Amino acid sequence: MNQETINDLNRAIKTLERKNRWLTLIVLCLFAIGVVSFLNQTVFETDSSDSPSQDKIIRVRGIVVVDENGTERVWIGAPVPEPLILGKRFPRGGRMSGIILFDEEGNERSGYCTSDGYPNVLFTLDSIGRQHVLFMSEPQGDTTLRLWNGGNSFKLDIGEEESSLKLSSGGKVLFEVPPPSPDEKGAIK
Amino acid sequence: MRGINLGIGILAFILIGLIVPVLIPGQSQSQENSIAVWRGHDGAVTDVAFLPGGDSVASCSLDGTVRLWDTDSGRMKRILYSCLDEIFALAVSQDGARIVTTEYKGKVGIHSAEGKSSRHLAEFLGWSVDVILSPDSQKAAVWSMDGDIWIFELETGEHIHTLRGRKNKWGMALAWSPDGSRLAAGRLAISIWDVNSGNQVQTLEGHRGFIRDLTFSTEGQRLASACMDKTVCVWDVETGKALYTLKPQGLVIYLKSGPVTNPIELPMTAVAFSPDGRRLATGGADRVVRLWEAATGKLLREFKGHRMSITAVAFSNNGARLVSSSLDHTIRVWAVE
Numbered sequence: 079m080n081q082e083t084i085n086d087l088n089r090a091i092k093t094l095e096r097k098n099r100w101l102t103l104i105v106l107c108l109f110a111i112g113v114v115s116f117l118n119q120t121v122f123e124t125d126s127s128d129s130p131s132q133d134k135i136i137r138v139r140g141i142v143v144v145d146e147n148g149t150e151r152v153w154i155g156a157p158v159p160e161p162l163i164l165g166k167r168f169p170r171g172g173r174m175s176g177i178i179l180f181d182e183e184g185n186e187r188s189g190y191c192t193s194d195g196y197p198n199v200l201f202t203l204d205s206i207g208r209q210h211v212l213f214m215s216e217p218q219g220d221t222t223l224r225l226w227n228g229g230n231s232f233k234l235d236i237g238e239e240e241s242s243l244k245l246s247s248g249g250k251v252l253f254e255v256p257p258p259s260p261d262e263k264g265a266i267k
Numbered sequence: 268m269r270g271i272n273l274g275i276g277i278l279a280f281i282l283i284g285l286i287v288p289v290l291i292p293g294q295s296q297s298q299e300n301s302i303a304v305w306r307g308h309d310g311a312v313t314d315v316a317f318l319p320g321g322d323s324v325a326s327c328s329l330d331g332t333v334r335l336w337d338t339d340s341g342r343m344k345r346i347l348y349s350c351l352d353e354i355f356a357l358a359v360s361q362d363g364a365r366i367v368t369t370e371y372k373g374k375v376g377i378h379s380a381e382g383k384s385s386r387h388l389a390e391f392l393g394w395s396v397d398v399i400l401s402p403d404s405q406k407a408a409v410w411s412m413d414g415d416i417w418i419f420e421l422e423t424g425e426h427i428h429t430l431r432g433r434k435n436k437w438g439m440a441l442a443w444s445p446d447g448s449r450l451a452a453g454r455l456a457i458s459i460w461d462v463n464s465g466n467q468v469q470t471l472e473g474h475r476g477f478i479r480d481l482t483f484s485t486e487g488q489r490l491a492s493a494c495m496d497k498t499v500c501v502w503d504v505e506t507g508k509a510l511y512t513l514k515p516q517g518l519v520i521y522l523k524s525g526p527v528t529n530p531i532e533l534p535m536t537a538v539a540f541s542p543d544g545r546r547l548a549t550g551g552a553d554r555v556v557r558l559w560e561a562a563t564g565k566l567l568r569e570f571k572g573h574r575m576s577i578t579a580v581a582f583s584n585n586g587a588r589l590v591s592s593s594l595d596h597t598i599r600v601w602a603v604e
Binding site for chain 2: 147148162164165166167168169182183184206207208228
């Protein structure tokens with residue numbers, strides 16, 4: 079190997095070393111930018127109210143879940159809508175807020191709500207157009223569970239002073255505790 | 268060679284799959300005896316009625332539209348009216364020129380059947396879910412939430428008369444007698460009013476739920492009521508007695524294998540007398556349109572095909588056809604004869 083070749087190799091090595099330094103610098107800069115971007119998205123942006131985040135709280139008056147036919151199946155709202163029964167909508171009689179479930183035809187079938195005005199919390203199960211289960215707690219603590227269908231019913235009331243239980247079938251009382259007073263018995267007959 | 272055989276096999280399998288369903292209709296198809304299914308509404312169809320002459324059918328829907336359909340072709344002629352609110356009921360004027368509707372929270376709309384104009388009556392203490400027209404189509408009646416029945420002059424929109432009901436006791440079914448003298452209003456009982464005097468002249472009691480639909484027979488002697496208590500009742504208007512009560516049974520569920528009928532009773536929502544008064548059509552949440560002999564209550568035919576509850580039934584003027592609307596977004600046409 080002659081001197082000229084050695085000199086050429088030295089020049090080439092120096093050129094490569096220079097390029098390597100630049101490349102190293104560029105890679106470091108890109109890495110730094112990446113780190114800054116990552117930190118920017120994961121740490122700093124969580125404090126910004128405008129950015130999307132998994133922790134963000136949605137504040138809305140209502141959310142509606144619809145099925146593939148566009149029928150509303152779940153309503154979470156404050157208030158919830160007026161009930162729809164077999165294609166006709168009726169006034170609810172009082173403002174309620176909470177969750178309402180609808181069947182595939184859009185009929186209201188269940189609710190888990192609080193009522194405005196008198197602050198009861200209640201859970202209901204309905205057939206088409208008629209309520210059959212009510213589980214309710216009143217603000218002072220009185221709690222009721224009622225199940226009924228026509229003349230058949232079950233009623234459990236839990237109050238601060240006393241509790242009561244009543245089971246009826248075909249409009250007649252089968253079981254009742256505490257027993258009704260004589261006046262109430264007369265009223266039943 | 269093996270690959271070719273496999274390819275032929277797959278092709279044959281696909282062809283058999285395509286041809287067999289055409290040659291051998293499924294059970295669900297053979298059960299569907301409607302002569303036409305009209306699709307177009309984007310929501311539950313809440314009411315339907317023939318226009319005089321029978322060439323057209325009007326329908327309204329929770330999708331906020333009133334549509335006019337060609338009876339023979341089933342083609343939608345036009346959207347008469349469109350709004351953001353749900354539309355619950357309609358009534359067609361005697362000359363077929365106007366269609367009156369009731370919308371969410373009691374807005375009453377009057378629409379030209381030509382689709383040229385729409386206007387609304389002045390809002391009343393609202394939320395009526397039914398609207399009816401007098402036989403001469405000069406007046407419209409709605410049942411207000413305050414319990415009163417408000418009668419409007421259709422031409423001017425002026426509130427001309429009030430039938431005083433029980434306070435805050437309102438219902439969802441109204442019917443005007445063919446001679447225009449009486450108006451029936453159904454809640455838990457049916458109240459019959461003398462329209463001229465404004466007095467309640469008759470109360471028909473027997474239902475154990477909210478009455479959903481009411482209709483007078485053509486001669487005005489009978490009144491039929493469809494009720495949420497799962498029954499349809501036919502009444503003698505003069506005596507106030509129930510002539511008979513129908514309690515249909517059988518919810519139709521459509522599975523992949525075909526329709527299955529569950530022997531349960533469900534609310535009845537729709538009732539109509541045929542123009543000659545000899546037949547009665549009913550519909551309900553059981554998804555079946557039924558045809559009955561009006562004099563006896565004998566079941567004549569069952570029409571199956573709707574996938575969801577039926578909301579209204581109506582006969583054509585000659586009584587040969589029946590239309591029904593449903594929460595399944597469709598209108599179906601049935602041959603009565």
